[in-house]
Amino acid sequence: MPDALAIRHVQFEDLGAFAAPIAAAGYAIRIHEAGLEPLPQRDAEEADLLVVLGGPIGAAESDLYPFLADTVAVLRNRLAAGRPTLGLCLGAQLMALALGARVAPAPAKEIGWAPVTLTEAGRAGPLRHLDGVPVLHWHGDRFDLPPGAEGLAATPLCPHQAFALGRHALAFQFHPEADGGAFERWLIGHAVEIAGVPGLSVPALREEARRYGPAAGEAGRRCLAAWLADLGRRP
Incomplete structure (x- = not known):
């Protein structure tokens, strides 16, 4: 059975809605808890699918969190070898770094539920869902489009919200895996950050998750299933 290795940085930023299509495509899912144990480099490089999840640390903060450098090294080798790789938020930023792109603070934090604007390539591929x-x-950070990558989505604050590298690599700055089902854990885990951003409200974020989460989760599942199908991994 093919295996999917997910690198997780905090418990509440997990595979979410993406777990079901990954399992349906026949992958056995394994979780590596970043920072708690060394990343097995060869294992991570040879996994049939690698998913690097989000987290509240900066992609370029390897001086503070040395394990990030190990993840970037794995990503650099996997992407060069054309092995299926998926990045979400922090994971997407680490993929961008591995491909030689810049990751830097955005003009402001982008927190909440809102649509993205798809590029022509985005509308033609899995992101159409x-x-x-x-x-x-x-x-709070954003990345430049890596050399050789194709931009798929944007928002006014973040011109590169998603990119693809060939068919084997897909990166999202936003969270298409979030379906609102466990959103209370996000509100608890990010309580300090929420309090520090003017205009953000826990009740408002909770209501947005209730309103938009189910449809977002279903769209995310369809998007990932389409990408896995492009890899030849159909349910």
């Missing part, structure tokens, strides 16, 4: 659907955003 996300067209017009409010999805979860939760980031």
Whole structure:
């Protein structure tokens, strides 16, 4: 059975809605808890699918969190070898770094539920399932488009919200895996950050998750299933 290795940085930023299509495509899912144990480099490089999840630390903070450098090294080798790789938020930023792109603070934090604007390439591929659907955003950094990558989505604050490298690599700055089902854990885990951003409200974020989460989760599942099908992994 093919295996999917997910690198998780905090418990509440998990595979979410993506777990079901990954399992349906025949992958056995394994979780690596970043920072708690060394990343097995060869294992991570040879996994049939690698998913690097989100987290509240900066992609370029390897001086503070040395394990990030190990993840970037794995990503660099996997992407060069054309092995299936998926990045979400922090994971997407680490993929961008591995491909030689810049990751830097955005003009402001982008937190809440809102749709992205798809590029022509985005509308033609798996992201078509996300067209017009409010999805979860939760980031303060953003990345430049890596050399050789194709931009798929944007928002006014973040011109590169998703990119693809060939068919084997897909990166999302936003959170298409978030379906609102466990959103209370996000509100608890990010309580300090929420309190520090003017205009953000826990009740408002909770209500947005209730309103938009189910449709976002279904769109995310369809998007990932389409990408896995492009890899030859159909349910």
